[in-house]
Amino acid sequence: MTEEKFDAIVVGAGPAGTSAALTMAKAGLNVVLLERGDSPGAKNVQGAVMYTKMLDEIVPGFWKDPQAPVERPITEQKIWVLSKDSMFQVGFKSEKWLKEPYNCFTVIRATFDRWYAKKAEEAGVQLFTGVTVSEGIKKDGKVVGIKTSEGDEIYADVVVAADGVNSLLGQQLGLLDEWTADEVALGVKEVLSLPREKIEDRFNLEQGEGTTIEIFGENTRGMLGYSFLYTNKESISFGVGAKLSHFQKTGIRPPDLLEYAKAHPMIRRLLKGAKPLEYSAHLIPEGGYNSMPKLFADGILIAGDAAQMVNASHREGSNLAMTAGRLAGETVIEAKKKGDFSAKTLSAYQTKLRDSFVIPDLFDHKDLETMVEKHMDIVAEGPELMAQSLYDYFQVDGRPKRDVQKAILQRLTKNPAVRALIKSELTLKNEFSLVKMGVKLRLLLWKLTHGGSL
Amino acid sequence: METDPWGFPVSSDALPKVNVDEKLGSLTYKADHHAHITLKDNATCLNKCHDKPCTTVCPAQVYQWEDGQKKLIVSFENCIECGACRMLCPFDNIQCHWPRGGFGVQYKYG
Ligand SMILES: Cc1cc2nc3c(=O)[nH]c(=O)nc-3n(C[C@H](O)[C@H](O)[C@H](O)COP(=O)(O)OP(=O)(O)OC[C@H]3O[C@@H](n4cnc5c(N)ncnc54)[C@H](O)[C@@H]3O)c2cc1C
Ligand code: SF4
Ligand code: SF4
Numbered sequence: 023m024t025e026e027k028f029d030a031i032v033v034g035a036g037p038a039g040t041s042a043a044l045t046m047a048k049a050g051l052n053v054v055l056l057e058r059g060d061s062p063g064a065k066n067v068q069g070a071v072m073y074t075k076m077l078d079e080i081v082p083g084f085w086k087d088p089q090a091p092v093e094r095p096i097t098e099q100k101i102w103v104l105s106k107d108s109m110f111q112v113g114f115k116s117e118k119w120l121k122e123p124y125n126c127f128t129v130i131r132a133t134f135d136r137w138y139a140k141k142a143e144e145a146g147v148q149l150f151t152g153v154t155v156s157e158g159i160k161k162d163g164k165v166v167g168i169k170t171s172e173g174d175e176i177y178a179d180v181v182v183a184a185d186g187v188n189s190l191l192g193q194q195l196g197l198l199d200e201w202t203a204d205e206v207a208l209g210v211k212e213v214l215s216l217p218r219e220k221i222e223d224r225f226n227l228e229q230g231e232g233t234t235i236e237i238f239g240e241n242t243r244g245m246l247g248y249s250f251l252y253t254n255k256e257s258i259s260f261g262v263g264a265k266l267s268h269f270q271k272t273g274i275r276p277p278d279l280l281e282y283a284k285a286h287p288m289i290r291r292l293l294k295g296a297k298p299l300e301y302s303a304h305l306i307p308e309g310g311y312n313s314m315p316k317l318f319a320d321g322i323l324i325a326g327d328a329a330q331m332v333n334a335s336h337r338e339g340s341n342l343a344m345t346a347g348r349l350a351g352e353t354v355i356e357a358k359k360k361g362d363f364s365a366k367t368l369s370a371y372q373t374k375l376r377d378s379f380v381i382p383d384l385f386d387h388k389d390l391e392t393m394v395e396k397h398m399d400i401v402a403e404g405p406e407l408m409a410q411s412l413y414d415y416f417q418v419d420g421r422p423k424r425d426v427q428k429a430i431l432q433r434l435t436k437n438p439a440v441r442a443l444i445k446s447e448l449t450l451k452n453e454f455s456l457v458k459m460g461v462k463l464r465l466l467l468w469k470l471t472h473g474g475s476l
Numbered sequence: 477m478e479t480d481p482w483g484f485p486v487s488s489d490a491l492p493k494v495n496v497d498e499k500l501g502s503l504t505y506k507a508d509h510h511a512h513i514t515l516k517d518n519a520t521c522l523n524k525c526h527d528k529p530c531t532t533v534c535p536a537q538v539y540q541w542e543d544g545q546k547k548l549i550v551s552f553e554n555c556i557e558c559g560a561c562r563m564l565c566p567f568d569n570i571q572c573h574w575p576r577g578g579f580g581v582q583y584k585y586g
Contacts, residue, residue: 060506060578065557067586106489131586152578171576188559190574203563210535213585243491257585269533270564276535277499278491285492300585301499303535303558 028054028148028178030354031168033155033191035062038326038343038350039184040138041080045351047145051358054176055139055147056168058154063135066186067211067304069250069259071096071234072129073341080348081141085124091137092127093254094232095120102288104239105409109288120231128232128252128259130213155185158195158322164363165195165321179363180354181322184347187305189328197324198315203267205309207247207334210276211261212284214296218256224292225253236337239405241283243274246394246401249283250337251292258296260284263306276303308334311388317375318368323350333383335390342380349374396446399439407437496537500554508579513538513552513561514571521548521569529564556581 032043035057043055059065072092077084084090097120100113119125143149153174158181159167167177168191183191187206192198216224225233237249247264262276262283269276284293307313307330314330317323325331326343333342353371357363375381394401411430419426434440515521521528521541528548530539536554539561541547555572557580562572574580 058574058577060582063586064582065580065586067583070586132583135586154574154577171574188562201563206560206563208533208535208558208560266533266560266563269560270529273527273529273532274491275494275496275532275537277494277496277537281492281494298499298502300502300583302503302583302586303556303560305559 028052028176029358030054030180030182031056031176031178032147032182032184033168034183034185034326034328035059035135035139035142035149035151036066036184036186036326036343037135037138037340038328038331038347039182040135040142041344041347042182042184042323042325042351042354043147043347044080044138044142044145045348046354047142047147049351049355050146051355053147054178055142055149056153056155056170056176057139057149057151060152061132061136062139062149062151063132066131066135067209067302068129068131068340069211069252069261069337070129070131070134070340071126071252071337072134073126073338074124076341076344076348078123080344081138085122085127089137091129091134093130094128094227094230095124096126096128096234097227097231098233100233100235102235102237102239103405103408104237104241104286104288105406106240107287108409108413110405110408110412120228128234128254130254155191158191160195163320165319179321180357180368182347182350182354183322183324183328184326184343184350185328187307187327189324192315192324192328195319195322197319197322198328201307201309201313203270204265205307205313205330206266207263207306207308208266208269208276208303209261209263209306210280210301210303211259212280212301213254213257213259213299214293215257215299216293216296220295221253221256221258227253237283237289241279241286241289243272243279243282244398244402245269245272245274246391246398249289251289257299258293260289260293265308266305277301306334306339307332308391310334310391311381311384314384317372318365320365320368321363323353323368323371325350331380331384333387335387336383338383342383345378345380346375349378349380397439397443400443403437403439407434407440496535500536500556503556504582504584505553506579506582507553508575510576510579511550511552512573512575512580513550513555515548515550516569516571518547520567522546524567525565525569527566529566530561530570533564534561 029051032039032055098115103110154171156171232253235251245264245268249262252259325346331342332339536556
C-alpha cells in the first residue's frame with residue numbers, strides 16, 4: 023500500500039467518511055477509505071436514530087435492501103421530564119411514519135457501519151480497516167497524503183478528514199485545536215436485550231414499529247444533558263449524556279449516573295428484566311456553529327463530528343455527517359474536473375453546506391446551550407417544580423380549584439430560579455418583539471375575518 | 477435547593493457506586509502491549525491536582541489514585557477510547573493517542 027496515488031483519501035469509515043467515499047466512487051474517482059477499527063463501526067457509538075432522507079440521497083431506497091441494517095422504523099417520539107418520583111411527558115405518534123419514505127429508524131452502529139462501508143466497496147471504494155492514520159503529509163503548504171501508524175504513506179489529490187469528534191488529524195494539520203471540556207458532551211450507554219414481544223407490549227407498539235424517548239430532569243442530577251431510550255428489534259438502547267465540563271465539576275462518575283438513571287422509578291419499569299449486552303462511551307461535539315473549524319484548506323476537507331456538525335438539541339449528528347460527507351464528495355468531483363484542489367476551489371464545500379440544512383441548523387441553534395446554561399438553577403429545580411404543580415393540579419383534595427390554581431401560581435412566581443428567568447427574559451428587546459408579534463397577529467386576524475387574501 | 481460551589485444541586489440521595497469492571501466485562505478488546513496512554517509527569521498529579529478529575533470522569537476507570545504509592549495508576553488496556561481524558565486534565569498531563577490500527581476496544585453494538 024506504499025507510495026500509491028489516489029484521487030482521494032478518506033479518513034474514517036463513519037457516516038461522514040463513508041458518504042464522502044461512496045459519492046466520489048460513484049462518479050468514477052479512485053478512492054481509498056481508511057478506518058482504524060478492525061471493522062467499520064468497531065469504535066463507534068450512537069443512540070442510535072438514523073434519519074432516512076439523508077441516507078436515501080446516497081443509497082436510494084436503502085430500506086428495501088434485504089440486508090438493510092435497520093432495527094425499527096420510529097413511529098412515535100416522546101419527551102419526558104422527570105422529578106424524583108414523577109414524570110411529565112409530551113409526544114407524537116403517526117401512522118405516516120410506518121410507510122415509505124419513513125422518517126427515521128433505530129440502528130446498531132457496528133452493524134450499520136459495516137453495511138454502509140460494504141455499499142461503498144461495491145461502488146469501487148478501496149476500504150482498509152485496522153489502519154490508524156497518524157498524520158497528514160504536506161508539501162508546499164498543501165495536504166498531499168497521509169502517514170499511517172505503521173509508517174506507510176499514501177498520496178492523493180485530496181484528503182477528507184472524517185475521523186470523528188477526536189479529530190487528531192484535524193489537530194495535527196492545524197485545522198482545529200483540542201476541544202475544551204465545554205465544547206463536548208460525554209455519553210455513556212448500554213444495549214440491553216429484551217424479547218421482541220415484551221418490547222412491543224411494554225411500549226404499546228405494533229409489530230416492527232419503534233419508539234424513542236428523550237428524558238430530561240432528575241436523571242442528569244442537575245447537569246446539562248439528557249437520557250435516551252430507543253427500541254431496537256430485540257434490545258433497548260439506553261444512555262445518558264451530559265456536558266464533559268459538568269462531569270468534571272460535579273465529580274459524578276458516568277457509569278454511576280447511568281445506573282442511577284436506569285433505577286429511576288419511571289425508567290426501571292421499562293427496563294425490567296432487560297439484560298445488559300454491552301456498555302459503551304463516546305464524546306458528542308456540542309460546541310456547534312461557534313466551535314466549527316475552518317472546513318477546507320489546500321488539499322483537505324473536514325466533515326461530520328470532526329467539524330462539530332451536531333445539532334444536539336435535536337439529537338441529530340449522523341444525518342449532518344452524511345450530508346456533509348456527500349457534499350465534500352461532490353466538491354472533490356468538481357475539483358477533479360477542474361484539476362484544481364486549492365482552498366479556493368474547495369471552498370465550494372462551504373457554500374454547499376450553507377445551501378443545505380447543515381449550516382442553517384447549526385447557526386440557528388448556536389446560542390441555545392449558552393442560554394440554557396445561564397439558567398442552570400431552572401434545569402436543576404424546574405422538573406421538581408413542574409411535577410409539584412401538576413400533582414396539585416390533578417390531585418383532587420377537596421380544595422376549590424381556584425385556590426389550588428392560585429397556590430400553584432404563587433409557588434411558581436415565588437421561586438427564585440423562576441423569578442431570575444422571568445427577569446432576564448423581560449428585556450426591552452424581548453418586549454419589543456412581543457409587541458411586534460401581537461401586532462402581526464392582530465393584522466392576521468383582521469385579514470382572516472375580513473376575507474382578505476393572505 | 478442546596479448547591480455546591482459551582483451551583484450544582486447537592487442531592488441527599490447518593491449515587492450508586494457501580495463496579496466498572498463488571499461493565500467492562502461486557503466488552504471485547506483486542507489487547508495491545510503497546511501503551512497508547514502516557515502520563516507526562518506523576519509529580520503534577522501528586523502535588524498540583526487536588527480534584528483528580530481523570531479518576532472520576534473516565535467512563536472506564538482507567539485512572540486510579542494509589543494512595544500508598546502516591547501514584548496515578550493508568551490501566552490503559554481498559555480504555556474504551558472516548559477521548560474525554562485529553563480534554564479534562566486541568567494540567568494537560570495526559571497524552572492519549574489511538575491504539576495501533578485494529579487494536580483496542582471492539583464494539584459489537586456501539
Ligand atoms: C451516545 C450518543 C448518541 C447519539 N445519538 C444520535 C442519534 O440518535 N442520532 C444521530 O443522528 N446522531 C447521534 N449521535 C451523534 C452521531 O453518532 C455522530 O454525529 C456521528 O456518528 C458522526 O459521524 P462521523 O462520521 O462524523 O464520525 P464517527 O461516526 O465518529 O466516525 C469517525 C470514524 O473515523 C475513524 N477514525 C478516527 N480516527 C481515525 C484515524 N486516525 N485513522 C483511521 N480512522 C480513524 C473512527 O474509528 C470512526 O469509524 C450520538 C452520539 C453519541 C455519542
Ligand atoms: S487530572 Fe491530570 S493532573 Fe490530575 S490526576 Fe489526572 S492526570 Fe494527573
Ligand atoms: S479515552 Fe476515555 S476511556 Fe480511554 S482513558 Fe481516556 S477517558 Fe478513559
